[in-house]
Amino acid sequence: MSSTIANREHGALWGLVDDLLGRQRLILASNRGPMEFHTGPNGELQHRRGSGGIVTALSGLTNYVDFTWIASAMGEGDRRASEEQGGKAVRSPVAGQQVSVRFVTTPRRAYHKYYNIICNPLLWFLQHYMWSSPYTPRVDAVVYDAWDTGYRLVNREFANAIVDEARGSSLRPLVMVHDYHLYLVPGMVREQLPEARIHHFLHIPWPASSYWQLLPGMIRTAICDSLCQADIVGFQAQRDVRAFLESCETFLEDVQIDYREHVVRYRGRETRVRAYPISIDVDEIRQIATSPRAAEYEERVGAELGKQTIVRVDRAEPSKNIVRGFQAYEVLLEQHPELCGNVRFLAFLVPSRTHIRQYQRYAEEIDAAVRHVNDRFGTAEWQPVRVFYENNYVQAVAGMRLYDVLLVNAVIDGMNLVAKEGPVVNTKHGVLVLSESAGAYEQLKVGALPVAPADIEGTARALYQALSMPAEERAERSRLMIESIEREDITHWLQRQLEDVKALPG
Numbered sequence: 001m002s003s004t005i006a007n008r009e010h011g012a013l014w015g016l017v018d019d020l021l022g023r024q025r026l027i028l029a030s031n032r033g034p035m036e037f038h039t040g041p042n043g044e045l046q047h048r049r050g051s052g053g054i055v056t057a058l059s060g061l062t063n064y065v066d067f068t069w070i071a072s073a074m075g076e077g078d079r080r081a082s083e084e085q086g087g088k089a090v091r092s093p094v095a096g097q098q099v100s101v102r103f104v105t106t107p108r109r110a111y112h113k114y115y116n117i118i119c120n121p122l123l124w125f126l127q128h129y130m131w132s133s134p135y136t137p138r139v140d141a142v143v144y145d146a147w148d149t150g151y152r153l154v155n156r157e158f159a160n161a162i163v164d165e166a167r168g169s170s171l172r173p174l175v176m177v178h179d180y181h182l183y184l185v186p187g188m189v190r191e192q193l194p195e196a197r198i199h200h201f202l203h204i205p206w207p208a209s210s211y212w213q214l215l216p217g218m219i220r221t222a223i224c225d226s227l228c229q230a231d232i233v234g235f236q237a238q239r240d241v242r243a244f245l246e247s248c249e250t251f252l253e254d255v256q257i258d259y260r261e262h263v264v265r266y267r268g269r270e271t272r273v274r275a276y277p278i279s280i281d282v283d284e285i286r287q288i289a290t291s292p293r294a295a296e297y298e299e300r301v302g303a304e305l306g307k308q309t310i311v312r313v314d315r316a317e318p319s320k321n322i323v324r325g326f327q328a329y330e331v332l333l334e335q336h337p338e339l340c341g342n343v344r345f346l347a348f349l350v351p352s353r354t355h356i357r358q359y360q361r362y363a364e365e366i367d368a369a370v371r372h373v374n375d376r377f378g379t380a381e382w383q384p385v386r387v388f389y390e391n392n393y394v395q396a397v398a399g400m401r402l403y404d405v406l407l408v409n410a411v412i413d414g415m416n417l418v419a420k421e422g423p424v425v426n427t428k429h430g431v432l433v434l435s436e437s438a439g440a441y442e443q444l445k446v447g448a449l450p451v452a453p454a455d456i457e458g459t460a461r462a463l464y465q466a467l468s469m470p471a472e473e474r475a476e477r478s479r480l481m482i483e484s485i486e487r488e489d490i491t492h493w494l495q496r497q498l499e500d501v502k503a504l505p506g
């Protein structure tokens with residue numbers, strides 16, 4: 001096996017990788033890759049680590065095994081780097097990443113239809129229950145066209161790249177596909193590589209079949225049909241597993257569902273459907289949190305704290321429920337005027353999907369909500385809310401070290417890794433106020449204060465309870481959460497999936 005040992009600590013995972021990937025060729029595919037190129041001031045190619053949850057979750061795998069990661073060329077830099085390699089994989093220049101990245105380059109117009117019309121908003125909004133069904137979505141000819149000449153086309157290009165990589169090796173391919181961008185890839189790869197092991201993991205929730213029925217039958221059937229060409233389909237939570245099995249039963253013909261064993265039998269194949277709650281690399285985030293760079297940010301962020309501080313860290317994204325969070329804070333200040341001047345709310349928000357109308361509008365709504373609270377309660381000496389609006393992970397980690405209360409009130413979330421990162425880096429036994437519909441709630445309810453995402457009054461009360469909680473209770477709640485996160489960190493997530501791949505028959 002062409003592997004590089006960077007971390008032998010996690011012996012069990014190492015053994016598994018050694019055993020499994022000595023006999024199989026790992027090819028991983030996700031829309032965003034582990035790194036991206038951009039053009040520097042003198043026209044030279046510069047690189048940086050890719051952003052987002054998938055990269056955070058899977059970068060650790062590069063410590064164990066050297067593999068090919070197939071990803072979309074996101075910008076001109078990626079396109080240039082890919083062209084310079086004649087379309088073949090590029091060795092990642094990012095320190096610590098032992099991986100080759102093969103960029104899938106598709107026509108800009110096709111990528112726009114795939115990403116900005118089908119993936120986000122259509123699928124993302126559907127899967128986070130964000131459509132207002134009497135009015136939206138409007139599935140018109142533009143969407144039909146984007147499905148055919150955007151989504152299908154990009155998925156086809158990914159499948160072709162995977163097949164090409166697989167054929168370059170004599171080992172049996174193990175193809176791990178990630179997320180809703182690539183639903184059609186398992187079916188397209190299966191047509192060409194019948195013997196491949198195919199694993200598809202979905203990072204976002206899978207809604208009830210009645211909600212999927214908002215979409216045309218050909219879309220939902222194509223998605224289920226393709227996913228059932230994988231050997232394993234992984235989800236974040238048991239709720240998603242159940243909903244997927246039910247969707248297959250509703251949308252596919254001649255299908256058998258085993259609800260006890262969580263298996264779908266379809267077109268002569270068996271697909272195992274499993275929950276693998278994703279987690280974080282505890283060691284890595286602790287290293288980042290205690291790095292000199294984080295210390296610099298900590299000093300800067302420290303200057304912004306109140307006597308007590310509420311923090312949130314999110315992409316500027318409607319499913320994160322940011323506006324309701326500020327509305328709850330407003331209710332808190334209204335009901336407890338003694339907190340004015342003493343409690344601050346620091347929001348670390350990352351610009352996201354800024355070409356999409358719904359995201360632009362949501363960013364404006366966030367802005368208006370912040371202005372409203374600051375105008376209503378702010379004084380010359382004290383501004384209740386401070387927003388850091390930039391993609392600066394280390395600064396956000398510094399913020400997480402310093403909170404008294406971390407607010408995660410997502411409408412619904414596959415998992416929400418901020419809810420896991422916060423407790424392990426925080427230095428104050430801060431309290432986590434957590435949406436019951438975040439996937440992370442299942443694990444963190446041992447220590448978190450629950451909120452229903454639409455419940456502004458309840459969120460205000462939970463914030464107050466968190467701010468006034470006795471020190472011993474805070475310490476105990478954070479101890480329980482940290483213990484659980486350390487026990488089931490990212491290594492555990494990877495290991496469980498590889499064990500299931502290893503246990504596949506044939």
Ligand code: F6P
Nearest residue numbers: 032052053054055179203204353
């Ligand atoms: O799974 C959800 C996800 O794809 C995460 O990996 C990532 O954090 C987020 O969505 C960002 O999405 P995008 O790649 O569209 O910025």
